[in-house]
Amino acid sequence: MITETTEIGSKKHPRRIAIERSVAMRLARDEYARVADAVVGFSPDQWMLPTECPGWDVRAMVAHICGMAAMASAPWELARQTVKAGNAVKRTGAAQIDALTGLQVSERAARTPEELIAELRRIGPKAARARRRTPAFIRNRRLPEEQSIETMSEWWTIGYLMDVVLTRDPWMHRIDLSRATGNELVLTQDHDGVIVDDVVREWAGRHGRPYRLHLTGPAGGTWSEGDGGEEIELDAIEFCRSLSGRAQGEGLLRTVVPF
Numbered sequence: 001m002i003t004e005t006t007e008i009g010s011k012k013h014p015r016r017i018a019i020e021r022s023v024a025m026r027l028a029r030d031e032y033a034r035v036a037d038a039v040v041g042f043s044p045d046q047w048m049l050p051t052e053c054p055g056w057d058v059r060a061m062v063a064h065i066c067g068m069a070a071m072a073s074a075p076w077e078l079a080r081q082t083v084k085a086g087n088a089v090k091r092t093g094a095a096q097i098d099a100l101t102g103l104q105v106s107e108r109a110a111r112t113p114e115e116l117i118a119e120l121r122r123i124g125p126k127a128a129r130a131r132r133r134t135p136a137f138i139r140n141r142r143l144p145e146e147q148s149i150e151t152m153s154e155w156w157t158i159g160y161l162m163d164v165v166l167t168r169d170p171w172m173h174r175i176d177l178s179r180a181t182g183n184e185l186v187l188t189q190d191h192d193g194v195i196v197d198d199v200v201r202e203w204a205g206r207h208g209r210p211y212r213l214h215l216t217g218p219a220g221g222t223w224s225e226g227d228g229g230e231e232i233e234l235d236a237i238e239f240c241r242s243l244s245g246r247a248q249g250e251g252l253l254r255t256v257v258p259f
Contacts, residue, residue, distance in 0.1 A: 008205070009154030009155060009156075010154070010155060011142070011146075011155050013155075014142045014143070014154075014155035014156050014157045014160070015154060015155065015156045015157065015160045016140075016157045016159060016160050017139075017157075017159050017160055017163045017164050018164075018198065018201065018202065019164075019194075019198050021163060023194065024163040024164060024167065025128070025131065025132045025163070027167050027191065027194060027195060028127075028128045028131055028132075028163070028166070028167045029125070029128040029132075030191050031167050031170050031171050031174070031191070031195075032069060032120075032124030032125065032127060032128055032170065033124060033125075034174060034186060034191070035065060035120070035124075035170045035171075035173070035174045035177075036117070036120045036121050036124055037186075038174055038177060038178070038183065038186070039062050039113075039116070039117055039120065039177065040117055041183055042058065042113065042181060042183070044113070046058055046180075046181040046183075047059045047062075047113045049180045049181060050180065051176050051177070051179075051180040052176055052179065052180070052246055053173075053176060056105070058177060058180055058181060059113060059116070060105045061173055061176060061177060061180075062113075062116050062117075062120065062177075063104060063105045063107075063108035063109075063111070063116060064101050064104050064105050064173070065120065065169075065170050065173055066104070066108060066116055066119045066120050066123060067081070067101070067103070067104020067105070067107065067108065068101075068104060068166065068169060068170070069120065069123045069124055069126075069127040069170070070104075070119075070123050070127070071100075071104075072127040072130060072131055072162065072166055073123055073126040073127040073130050074126075074130060081100060081103060081104070082100075084103055085099040085100040085102075085103050086099070088102070088103065095148065096145070097148075127166075131162050131163065131166065134158075134159075134162055136159075138158055139157060139158050139159030139162060139163065140157055140158075140159060141157065141158050142155055142156070142157055142158075143155065143156050143157070143158055143161060147258070149256050149258050150245055150256045151256075152256060164198070165258050165259070167195070168195065168199070168258065168259040169259060171192070171195055171259075172240065172241075172244055172246075172259040175237055175240075175241070176246075185237070187217065187218040187219050187237075188218060188219075189218060189219065192218065192219035192236075193218070193219045193220070193221065193236075195219070196215065196219045196220070196221070196236045196239070196240060197221065197223075199239075199240055199243065199257055200213065200215070200221075200223050200239075201223075202257055203243055203252075203255055203257050204223065204225055206255050206256075206257065207252050207255040209226070209229055209230070209252065210225055210226025210227055210228055210229025210230075211223075211224065211225055211226070211229040211230050211231075211232065211252055212224040212229060212230075212231045212232070213231075213232045213233075213239075214232070214233040215233075215234065215235065215236035215239050216233070216234065216235050216236065217235050217236045217237060218236075219236040219237065220235070220236040221236075230251050230252050232251075232252065232253065239253070240257075240259070243255065243256060243257040243259075244256075244257070244259040
């Protein structure tokens with residue numbers, strides 16, 4: 001198990017990637033492909049269905065996934081989106097992440113489902129390559145601002161964002177899309193199980209208490225630390241939804257992990 005201290009996430013010790021980077025880059029590449037495969041099967045009516053993310057239907061969520069992948073695909077696109085979102089924050093007082101995701105959706109408001117699918121097919125591999133090529137001296141830098149997650153704030157390295165969070169984001173949205181449309185959610189141990197394992201280990205480091213966890217389903221497994229801790233058994237996807245704030249968690253399941 002990864003041992004963490006209370007300093008991780010501080011300005012002096014920003015949160016870093018905890019899995020092998022080659023594994024993280026494989027997950028990034030494959031997740032872009034999986035979410036693109038998932039949206040191809042949507043019927044015209046399914047694109048208009050609401051999702052669990054407030055204000056977003058399926059089409060808006062896919063637009064966000066495209067926009068976030070585009071942001072990761074080139075430094076100039078990252079800079080463009082960051083500046084435009086920052087201007088929106090100054091005008092409206094919105095949170096930076098809300099301004100950024102709102103920009104991604106609004107810029108694609110006129111695109112058809114077919115155009116969004118084509119963009120995702122094109123931009124996903126490009127984003128994966130750009131993330132893989134980001135050099136260590138950049139990834140090891142601290143992001144310029146604290147990141148707010150639910151009721152807490154912490155500092156991240158650029159690498160934690162680029163290598164980890166930008167894969168968890170489309171992964172969780174692929175789950176959102178499956179729940180919205182009723183389409184099958186494709187899960188395998190060698191992909192989704194690895195993502196879940198990384199989430200579990202970060203979750204355990206964040207709460208720092210003894211536990212025994214058994215997650216069911218294709219992405220599940222068993223983890224434990226110490227004696228006499230809380231015992232939890234549930235579906236692996238529901239576990240991650242709880243940590244993301246999408247489902248109500250109790251006890252250790254109230255510990256937040258970024259997605």
